[in-house]
Amino acid sequence: MTPARPTAINLHRRRTLRLAAAGLAPLGLLAGLQRVCLAQADAANAEPKLRVRWGVDGSSSDDNPASASHPLQLSDTLIVRLEVWVSTWFLAPIDFPATLASTTALSEAVEGSPESAFEEHAGQRWTGLIRRYRVQPLQPGELLLELASALEILPGRGEGQTQHVRPPAALRLQVQVPAGAEGLQPFVAARRLELHQQWQPELQPEARWQVGDAIRRDLELITDSRSPLLPTPDFGRPAGVELRIHDGIRKQQQDPTQSALQRFQYGATHVLHDAGTVELPAIELAWWDLEQQRVRISRLPGITLEVAAAAARPDPFLSAAPPSALPTLGADSPSPSSPFSSTASARPASWALAALLGLVLARWGWHRRKPAMQALQQRLQKTGVDEVRARWQLRRACLRDDPVAAQGALSVWLERLPGARREAIHADPACAVAMRALARQRHGPATPGSADGWTGRALWQAVRKALPTRAQSARKRAHNTQLPTLNP
Template sequence: MTRVVLALLLLWPAFPIAAQDSPGSDVLVRQSIKPESGAVIGQHVALYVDVLFRNGMPRPPRVSLPDAPGLQAFRFETQATTIQESIGNESYVGQRFEFALYPRRGGVFELPPAAVTLLDRNGAETRTAQGQALRLDVGVPPGVDPSQPVVATRGLTLTEQWVPGQDGTFKAGDAILRTITRSAEDVPGLAMRDLAFPVPDGVRAYADPPEIDDHSNRGAITGRRTDRVTYVFERGGHVTIPAVAQPWWDLATRTVRTAQAPGATITVEAPSATATPAAAAARSEGGWLARHRSSLIAGGAFLVVLAFAVAGFLRHRRRTDAADESAAFAALRRACATSDAAAVYHAFARWRAFLAPAEREAASRAAIRLDAALFSGASARWENRDSVEFVRLLADIRRSHSPHASEFRLAPLNPRSP
C-alpha cells in the first residue's frame, strides 16, 4: 500500500507566465497535462513536470505546485520516473514528477508554472527554475450537481455491512454498527464526498472518522474510503434507517450513475406494557450493567492499577530527586574546600537547579559575593575563607527551608520559571 501525502490546494495566486527553457540550456523544465481537453468536474487530470539536465543530473530536484482555487492536488509517495532524451544533438537525463489534479468546479483554470529547486550533489540548493503556465478547461456534464464533490471514474463500488445482522433481535438500549465502503478507480478516498446519516426519532447516530486506504499500482490509483456509524435505539418500534447514495459520473458511458446502500428496517422490542416507567428504567439500566459488567470491572481494575503506578512513580521520582540533591550539595561542599571560584560556581549552579523558586532566590542572594569575584574583574578576589563562609550560608538556607534538619524540600516536578 502506498501512503498518500495530501497537498490540498485551495487558493492559487496569479503568477507571470515564464518562457520555456530552450534547447541548449543546462536545465530544461517542461509542464504538461493529460487529458489536454475534455476534462470534467471531479475527473483525475495528471499534471507532469519534467526536469532534464544536460550531461547528467547531480541530484533529483524538489518540485512543488502553487495553490489553485477550485482544485485538489495530490502528490503520491512514489519516486519520480527517470527519463532520458536527446534534444538538439544534446543528451539530457532527468526525472518526471506527477501530480493528480481534481477540479471541483467547472470553467477555465490557469495553471501557473511549477516551482523547481535545483540541488548539488550534497543536497545544497543551487538555484531555482520553473515550468510553463497551462490552461485547463473543465466541463460540467448534464445531470451532475457541481455544488457537491463529484466523483468521475470508470468504476465505483459501494458495499454495506451490519453488525449484528439487521434481522436480529433488538431491545431498547441496543446498538447496531453500519459500515459503508466505497472504492473507485483513479480517485483517492479523500476526494470522495462525506456521507449524511439522517436518523428517525428514537434513534441516535454516532459516526466514526472515515478510514482512508488508497492503493497505487504503476501510477494507477484505487481509492478506498470506509465510513462507520453506530445507531443506538432509545425505544421500541419499527425503525427505518434511510438509504445512503453516492452519485458518480461514468467516464466510460458518459452517464450519471448512483451507487446506493439500501438502509434497513429494524424491529426493536419495547419494554413490557405492565411495567412502570421506573421499573422499565431499572431493567434497562440493569440490562446495560449486565451487558457491560465485565468491561466496567476491567476498567475499574485498570484505573486502580494506574493510580498505584502513578503514585509509585511519584514516590520514586521524589526519592530520586532527593538523592540527586544530596549528591549535588555534597559536590558543592567539596568544591568549597578550595578557593577555585569557577569550580564553586559550577557546583553551586548544579545544586541550585533542584531548588524551589523561594529557595533558589535565597541561594542566589547568598551568591552575590561569588558573582562579583567571577564577573567583576580583578576588583574582587575569592579566597578559601570565602568558600567556607559561602557553603555555611547555603547550609543554613537548606536547613531553614526543610521541615526536618536531615531533609530538604525539593522543587515541584514541574516548577514554574522564576
C-alpha cells in the first residue's frame, strides 16, 4: 500500500505548529526559572530547622553509636560527641554543659572551643557545632548518658528569637569488665602505680622498743590513673597498738615532664600500748595494668617489734662517775714533783734548765705576739657570734615550749661555750633541775619522785640567771666611754 502524499493543507498546518512551538519555547523557560526562584524564596522564608544527635569517636555508625567496632571495656576512656545542626547558620555560640548527666560514669568537656562543621542533608547545606566529652565508666553494665537541660540556640533567619532544643534520647552503651579482672574491687586501671614507705624513727637492728613509744609510717602513692576510685591504704588494726591515721594529701607535681603522674601521701602513727610481740601488717593494693592487660599487686612489707615494759630511762644529766682515785695530799705536804719539795730532785741544774727554757719561750712568744693576738681575737669573735646565735635559738625554742628544738639548741649552745662557763651552767641548781626535766620530757616517763613537767620558760629563766652579768659589763663599758663633765 502506497502511503498518501501530504497535501498542501497538511504541509501548511505542520509549518504553523512548528512556528507556534518555537514562539512558546521561551515562555516555558521562564516558567521553569520562576518555579526555581519561588522554591528558593520559600526555602529562605522557611523557619530554620534544628537537629541534635550523639556521636562516639571510633564508632562505626553515628546513627547508632552504641554499636562500636569493638566492645567498650571498663578500663577504656570514651570520647562522646554532642552535635547540634541547623539548616541556616548560628548567630551566637552555644552554651554547652560542662558535664553529662550519668550515674555510672564520670564525664568532662574536652578542653578547647566547639568544632564547627558542614554537611549536606535533604538537599540543604547544614551548619553544625560539635562538643566532645571525655567519659570514664565506673562500673560494668549499661552506661547511660543524657543532657540534664535543653540547649538554647540562636539560628539565622529565626527572627532573633532564642530556640530551646529538646535534648536527644539518652545514649546507651554496654560496658564490660576486662577478662581476668572480674574479681578486682574497686577497679583501678593504670599504666604505672608505685607505693613507697618510710618509718620514723628509722628502724635499726639495735633499737629497743618499750610501752609508750610511737612509730610513724608515711606512704606515698605515685600513679597515672585518673580513676576517682583510688583506695586509701589500709594500715590495719594490730593488737596492742593505738592507731592514729593522718589526713591524706595530694602533692603537686613539680616536674613538667611527668605532669600525667599524681602523688598522694598518707600517714599513720602507731603508739605501742602492750608489751610483747607487735606485728605491723603489710599494705597491698591491687590494680589493672593497661599495658600488660593483667592484675598486678603493689605491696609494702610490714615489721615485727619486740616491745618491753615501760621503764624509766637513765637521766643523762645525773653523773655517776666514781670519786677521784688521786691520793689526798695534806695541807703541809708539798707534791713530790713540786720545785719547792725538799727532796733531792730540787737541784740547781734543774732550776737553770727551767729558766733557760722559759727565756727561750718568752723570746719566741714576743716575736709571735701580733699574729697570735690577731688569731685569738678572730677566734674569740667567731666563738662569740656563734654562741649568741645558738643562745637565741635556744630562747625561741623555749618560748615555743618545743622540747625537741630546745634540747637540740641547748646542746649546740653548750658546745659553743668555754669550758669554765659550761661547767658553771651544769653546776647551777636551777639549770640542773630544768635540764633534768627536759631530759625526762624527751627520753622517758616521769619518775614518781620527779618534779612537775618541763616548761620552756622555766629553762630559759634558769639559763638567764646563770649567765654572767653581761648587761652590767656593757653598762660599765658604756659609762667609761662617756665624755668627762666639763667645768662650768
